[in-house]
Amino acid sequence: MPYFNVQFDYDNRLETAALSSIETDSFYIIPIKGASQFQSVADTSFVLKINKFTGGTNYKKISYYEGQSVRNILIKNNRLFINGSNYNAPKEYIVDNSQYISLVSVQSFDTILLKNFGLPDRYDSFYRPILTSDGGIFSSGWSFPANPQGNSSLLFFKCDSNLNQLFLKIIPSTVELNKNYLAGGVVETPDKGFLIVGTKHIVLGFFANALVVKVDSAGNQVFWKEIPHSGDTTELYLVGIAKNGNANYIAVGQRIFNPQVGPGWERSWVVGLDAQGNVLWSKSYAENERSGWASIEASQDGNFYACGYERDFADAIYKQYATISKLAPNGDLIWHRKYSVEPSGKHYDIFFNILVTSDGGILCNGTTYGNDTTRQNAWIVKLDSLGCLSPGCDTGVDVFELPIGNATPFILAPNPTSGVFQIQAKNDLIIDAVRVYAMGGALVYNAPNVKSNYVSIELNGMSNGPYVCSVLINGTRYIRQIMLLK
Secondary structure (H helix, E strand, C coil), rough: CCCCCECCCCCCEEEECCCCCCCCEEEEEEEEEEEECCCCCEEEEEEEEEEECCCCEHHHHHHHHCEEEECEEEECCCCCCCCEEEECCCCCCCCCCCEEEEEEEECCCCEEECCCCCCCCCEEEEECEEEEECCCCCEEEEEEEEECECEEEEEEECCCCHHHCCEEEECCCCCCCCCCEEEEEEEEEECCCCCEEEEECCCCCCCEEEEEEEECCCCCEEEEEEEECCEEEEEEEEEEEECCCCCCCEEEEEEECCCCCCCCEEEEEEECCCCCCCCCEEEECCCCCCCCCEEEEECCCCCEEEEEEECCCCCCCCHHHHHHEECCCCCCCCEEEEECCCCCCCCEEEEEEEEEECCCCCEEEEEEECCCCCCCEEEEEECCCCCCCCCCCCCCCCEEECCCCHHHCCCECCECCEEEEEEEEEEEEEEEEEEEEEECEEEEECCCCEEEEEEEECCCCCCEEEEEEEEEEEEEEEEEEECCCC
């Protein structure tokens, strides 16, 4: 299926899609942490499977430990590598923990091997592990003393394909007062070393420099470079990195300004880097009053996709949108789209991860709330290469709302349908236009000038299966899927 929009909830827990997703022959697989609202209840971890051809979902609980989370997933030779935290219940952020990696069969989901890694009396976190050219796994991250809690250092870890640890190192090795170091994304370099981006956060004063650090294949530091904040910029964060040609790299993150000086609070930030970690160019975009990118991946046409969020403070209650942007190799913004589940009163939408899929599309996963802050769901959206949820979407429309359930400003019924269904707008809203597409992209129904709160649609002569219904109301397109079963 080239398009779908899925939320996952379990027992009304605080769900959040983790930082990664993978594609198999039949499924997209996303690890999800189901955080309890109660501090006395341990978190629950899941692996969510979405059928690539039907959009159907199922999940498997991950229950290795009394207290655990799940964060990352990798795939190689039909074997899954699942990473998360093992900690003493109820919660992981105030106790000594370890990182686990399990080796899991794609076919049966049976666990083949499970190992723990970490430093004693510390909280350790792997950010976004990668597969290495020699068959192993490398991850950057951070580590800090757990009791009492202290400042964090960069963490570097590597194991072989059988999960045998080769090294686990922290830099700096001793705590630096009022300074926290956080390592983000990583890429392997041609000499088998690793280039990592991150942040040096100065706690007192709320200043931050971006970091570009290289270690060799044994985890030894090769160079350490900082991109310092200056002028009206108070904080610089780099969290995602990708290769950009044969010798250079492109990294994304966020610039934060002094609001009394700068034009806005936060901007999405992209930089070009050479092999020595030097900045070749730097560009930022004021997508809204607050915005930032969380991940970057190469597209199939030589450009890049970045995902993240932007926030609008136009109303008393801010609206936060998940975002997808397309960037040229020189950092120019080709296009930018924002997405939301709730049309108004949004509190928190974000895409943490983007996966370029084998059909040329994009799989985005993150998290969303409804119309309050009490229920957070994992959120997975499949888009085409243009960042659209429906074929041929109008790029002149800035916001593509992705409503589910009560957030939808219209009723679509019956669904599934035998061929005839109705759309009824809520709250005296007027339907401007309706389009229905087959999943392959063909337009099968078009009503460009409805101007009513009700429309009846017939899908005559169409084959069974899912269709995409695009409804334009007050200048915003709302996308729903409908299933035809005759």
